[in-house]
Amino acid sequence: MDSLTRHAKLVDQEANAYLVSETLQWRKEALDSITKTEKDRSTTQLTAALAWLGLDTVPHCGQAYQDNLLDRLVSDCCDGTTDWILKHPRMRVWLQNGRGQPLLWLKGKPGSGKSLSSSDGPLFDYANIDPTPGKSTLCAKIAQFLRAPRQSTVLFCFYSYMISNIYPDPVVFILATLISQILRQRIDLAAYVYEEFVAEARALSIRDLQELIFNLLPQLEMPRILVDGIDECIRYDANGRPHDVTPVREVLTALLRFEVPMQGAAPPKILIVSRDILQVIGILSKKPKVALDEESHALTVGIRRFTNQQLHGIKQRFYNFAGIDGVLSEVEKSIVARSEGSSHDICPCLGGLSKV
Numbered sequence: 001m002d003s004l005t006r007h008a009k010l011v012d013q014e015a016n017a018y019l020v021s022e023t024l025q026w027r028k029e030a031l032d033s034i035t036k037t038e039k040d041r042s043t044t045q046l047t048a049a050l051a052w053l054g055l056d057t058v059p060h061c062g063q064a065y066q067d068n069l070l071d072r073l074v075s076d077c078c079d080g081t082t083d084w085i086l087k088h089p090r091m092r093v094w095l096q097n098g099r100g101q102p103l104l105w106l107k108g109k110p111g112s113g114k115s116l117s118s119s120d121g122p123l124f125d126y127a128n129i130d131p132t133p134g135k136s137t138l139c140a141k142i143a144q145f146l147r148a149p150r151q152s153t154v155l156f157c158f159y160s161y162m163i164s165n166i167y168p169d170p171v172v173f174i175l176a177t178l179i180s181q182i183l184r185q186r187i188d189l190a191a192y193v194y195e196e197f198v199a200e201a202r203a204l205s206i207r208d209l210q211e212l213i214f215n216l217l218p219q220l221e222m223p224r225i226l227v228d229g230i231d232e233c234i235r236y237d238a239n240g241r242p243h244d245v246t247p248v249r250e251v252l253t254a255l256l257r258f259e260v261p262m263q264g265a266a267p268p269k270i271l272i273v274s275r276d277i278l279q280v281i282g283i284l285s286k287k288p289k290v291a292l293d294e295e296s297h298a299l300t301v302g303i304r305r306f307t308n309q310q311l312h313g314i315k316q317r318f319y320n321f322a323g324i325d326g327v328l329s330e331v332e333k334s335i336v337a338r339s340e341g342s343s344h345d346i347c348p349c350l351g352g353l354s355k356v
Contacts (some may be wrong), residue, residue, distance in 0.1 A: 024040050043188050048166035049183055051174045052198045061167050063180055069158050073140035081302035082141040089270060090288050091142075097222055102259050102267045105284045107276040108135050108292040135292065139228040139273045146224050153220040157180045159229035163259055170233040170247050171333070175209040178225065182216050210254065214262055223268035227255060231274040248279040256283075 055063035086105075093100035136158060146154045157177040159170060183190050193212065202208050217223055219328055233247035233327045259267050274280050277289070292299070311328045318324050321322075 003130060003324065013256045042190060046183055046187050048182055048192040048198050049190050049193040052098055052204065053180050054204065055173070055176055060163060061173065063177075063184065066156065066158060066177065067086070070140045070143060070156065070326060074122050074351050075139045075266070077137050077141065078306040082138055082306050084298035084301070085138050085290070086143065086145055088290055088295075090290050094218040094271065094288070095146075098266065099220075101288055103256070103270045103272065103287050105289040106135055106273045107280070107289055108294075135273045135275075136228050139271065142271065143226050152222040152224050153182070153185060154224050157228070159232050161232045162283060164232055164235070171206050171250050172204060172209065174227060174251060175206070175254065175266060176204070180215055181208065182213075182220065186219065189219060197332065203214060206254065210257065217258070217268055218263040218265040220268075224257070224271070225258065226271040226273070228273035230272060231277050231280060234277075234279070248277075252280065252283045264283050275330070
């Protein structure tokens, strides 16, 4: 009798264990199914939201172009020539949370340090050589620095004359680019965009985009916004003369709206990168700024470093030549002295030497 009782208990225990195992397996499968359903729905909503923004279907306007451009600017830069920008006092204040004004202007003189060119020429005017990094390169290096620790939400947009020929409204393009990056980094926010804007068939207007980004920014961790090329928004006539500068003012007006606190959250830090043309100076003249034409020492150090690296390759070819170190040292001094903080004459000089 006792044996039967023990056997019955064992059967009951095995049955209970089986039921528990089956229940746990069912719960796991149910949770996996729910998770997959939610993921599929989020993906569908994200795809619909990005399609509503409409950038990825336009040549040179999608996120892939922005990412590739950033990578190209960083990789084409000579090592060590941009370190100074992160140590600049105004940049250090801007990089810190809760310190200084939210907006910083990185500016250069018209015709100097340009990293992007028109659609009629090459994408980069420095090929694979950038002895004195231009504004766009510095912007890319700052973005790369901010993205490394993954503590901030970094949003960036490189605007150019080439893009202006393809996508005529710079305000819509810049805002849509920033929103698309927010959604790619925070897929959970795609549901809000889909339900409130896409499903409601709202137009891709500046007002709707501003409303949207004002509601999205407070949801982000320490947002940083970097916009380069605002001066490229100017429209030119058939003879290449500026005939409409209002887009510059419109873009700046849209970006300056982000300087105020949103929904109790601190405003995002904003970096505007451009030439100091009249239309920009009139609006940003009282904002904190880093002026490249005032950083001749830092640029000269960069030129010296670049020249030294390029001459090192020539030295390897003539290592048996007596007195080569002294000759190249004098060449380096001459090139650096001739540059006077500008890289215009460096590449032709080094290019000529490389053919020797």
